[in-house]
Amino acid sequence: MHDVVIVGAGPVGLFLACELGLAGCSVLVLEREPEPGSPFKGRPLGMRGLSAASMEAFYRRGLLHPLLTAAGVPDDSGVDLDSDELTPPRQGGHFAGIVLDGAKVDVAALPYRLRSPAPEGLLTYLETVETVLSEQAAKLGVDIRRGVAVDAVVQTEEGVVAGAGGDEYPARWLVGCDGGRSTVRGLAGFEFVGSEPRLTGYSMHVTLADPEKLRPGFNLTPTGMYLQPPGGGQIGMLDFDGGAFDRSQQPTPDHLQTVLRRVSGTDVTLSEVHLVSTFTDRAMQTTTYRQGRVLLAGDAAHIHSPLGGQGLNTGIGDAMNLGWKLAATLHGHAPDGLLDTYTGERRPLVERVLDWSRAQVAAMSPDPHAQAIQGVIRDLIETRDGTTYVLDRMSGQAIRYDLGSEHPLVGRPAPEFRLEDGTRLGDLMQDGRGVALDFSADRLLRGSATGWESRIRYAAGAARNDLGLGAVLVRPDGIVVWAGDRSPDREAFERAAGHWFGSPETLAV
Missing domain, CATH: 3.50.50.60 (FAD/NAD(P)-binding domain)
Known part of the structure; x- marks a missing residue:
């Protein structure tokens, strides 16, 4: 077994x-x-x-x-690994087909982040x-x-x-x-459980007889959306048909050309369809x-x-x-x-x-109300705060689990702390254990970490940038479950360690 x-x-x-x-x-x-x-x-x-x-x-x-x-x-x-300071992301991405400019991200507004x-x-x-x-x-x-x-x-x-x-x-x-x-x-x-689809999406590898009739990049239209990535040969499109074409049906070349012409507003011609997949927005x-x-x-x-x-x-x-x-x-x-x-x-x-x-x-959605909302969103995204919010959400780093602590770092992904000797948090996490980082001058957690060695890796030393903290306890999945100030509370650390990692006396089976 x-x-x-x-x-x-x-x-x-x-x-x-x-x-x-x-x-x-x-x-x-x-x-x-x-x-x-x-x-x-x-x-x-x-x-x-x-x-x-x-x-x-x-x-x-x-x-x-x-x-x-x-x-x-x-x-x-x-x-630049010699610096711990964040820089704006070089990649942008998109929200609802609206392309984002990563250079607009206000990194000072992102809490508890290190490079x-x-x-x-x-x-x-x-x-x-x-x-x-x-x-x-x-x-x-x-x-x-x-x-x-x-x-x-x-x-x-x-x-x-x-x-x-x-x-x-x-x-x-x-x-x-x-x-x-x-x-x-x-x-x-x-x-x-959830919501039913409003659209059918298509991702296609095709040959176009007249590719110049389609604009490159994301194109929102009054009848849908189409995407032509750089390099040609690949087309994506969204058709707001209520999800009528999902994976249970195989779309024909004629169907694909009809949809592409409708959502693009052109008379573009598909000369060959090599591969196609469909999806819906069922959530x-x-x-x-x-x-x-x-x-x-x-x-x-x-x-x-x-x-x-x-x-x-x-x-x-x-x-x-x-x-x-x-x-x-x-x-x-x-x-x-x-x-x-x-x-x-x-x-x-x-x-x-x-x-x-x-x-x-x-x-x-191709209706006047949605188009009006889209215009408002576009204006907001073009602001520094709007770009920062959207790209932060898309990064996956904006999550915070409710772990019952008022400390603003607890429940968030751990910053990539680096000790003065060059050791990084990522170096310490490769064996899948939790990590206790002790930045305090008198190493207050050293004795408290004893007993959890098989589950928590203890590392001590001054950090290049400790973000004002004295110690942190990080789960194996990179989530901070406890954070202490410059003089961390040993008893609070032990309670957090026991809560997430069990009793130190428990032996592995």
């Missing part, structure tokens, strides 16, 4: 497998597709954007260099991300079996059994990471992320339109949040209720992501 069976070998399932493997759990990944490659994961339709938060996750697990190398990006990424070696974002392909994570999973002893389509999920007194074509795969826990049409979600009886999530010993992550737990590139990044956030909590539960030192905080923390955050998606769709 494995500790965990993960259904789905996409980026979310593989990232979670790496987290659990890093924690010493036995992990089996079951993937229905017989081969890892797919035309929809490579060039050109497989391009995705990794946010600053996702890049930080790869960096803090020692995967930044492999990812950048696989993506063909220079490893130095142009970041990191991780780039603020990366455009790459799904197959690149999956290759890097598959190689890491293999190094950690994760068993990946392809061509296995799960068709049954049965919970028992000892755990849960995944069935596939008559074969059984027992485990103590099962996690569905099998996408928006999740089989696990249905088999385990999760309730899926839904499960009412809980756990049913007994079955959990969900990524699109299996929540779906929405790809506008703004939040889907993949939200799924990676799920994997980071769940991995260490499930591992602690398996090893027997999780405090009471720790695993339930996965739903408690992620579900409200994802609801904000769903609303973010809904807001963009509403602003892009």
